[in-house]
Amino acid sequence: MANTMSSFYVLVAIFALISVMQRVSAAEFRVGGAKGWSVPTDSNALTYNQWAEKHRFQVGDSLLFVYPPERDSVLLVNKDDYTSCNTGSPIKSFTDGNTSFKFEHNGAYHFISGIVDSCQKNEKMVVVVMADRSNKNPNSTKPLESPPPSSSTGTVPAPAPVGESSPSPPSPPLSPAPSSPYSPSSANSLIFSFFGVLGTFFGSSILLLF
Template sequence: MANTLSLSKQTNKVFRALGLFILLVLMQTVGATEFKVGGSNGWTVSSDSDALLYNQWAKTHRFQVGDSLLFVYNPNKDMVFQVNNEDYNKCNTVNPIATFEDGNTSFKLNQSGAHYFISGVKDNCLKNEKMVVVVLSDRSKNNPTPSSPTPPPPSRNGASSSFVVSFIRHVGALVGSYVLFGM
């Protein structure tokens, strides 16, 4: 009887540790966001007189490693090219880093720094269908305490997304407390 009780306690501890591990993995993946490039207009030549439409859109968001960009466009009329800075400035479509033609392209931002995108149709690029996305560096791994205070980040993808992420993290913390401490 004593062996059965001891085995039950050990099994309970193993399940709690496993539950905590799963919870932590889940919380890490919840933080990634998919951004629809250009909002409801998608990836297209703008009839707007504003020449920097996509760059202004990109500046209103904070992109982090793990996020992704969703380019929605007509695959019969357009493409998305990832290019370097020089090709971005010249709308050079000859030697892209990556080419996307499916009309519903999801591009994962897997490193910090600037990422350059242009339309694969040179005339569209010349009409400012191009964008620079700056991905923030992950300071948590390199510099745990920033040297100067930073302002709070703007909403990453609207209030509803922030609420959902916050809600899931709080529920995760409660579940983690229960798993660890039996509360």
């Protein structure tokens, strides 16, 4: 029974550690900073697109739009509706005043204000999202393989004429150099193994406290 309870607490500690690591890997960006999501009024301030270009967004990150819900909203639209400030057919619409939008895939996201006049006054933004922070590239280039050595023909060289030295036999083909064990996939395996060991150590340390 004691062993069962110990195993249970170790699993709980490991899952808690993994959850914390996932939260740390993602980031939340407040759109517009302290001013929030509103019509730009300061000509010297960065536009929303200039602000977006200064940040690196990845899958799993999120945007926080803060605005007065009775006077504004946030619309996720396609490129054409973004350009024309068309609020009639949004992909998604948010009116809660404290909108958290999480990026589920990479690519371009287009946001505009739900008020046409506000959108025309540049309350709009394009965000380009990169790949996931933990994304692995399954199409990594494989190292070129050396061609197999040519097979021996078994032909016996003819003896040299009297008074002449026999020609030296051809040198055997060089064996291809062994591939390095420290390939990108091996490095990734080492990293994940390290975090696995770290999680187990963390869980064991928690048990010692009880």
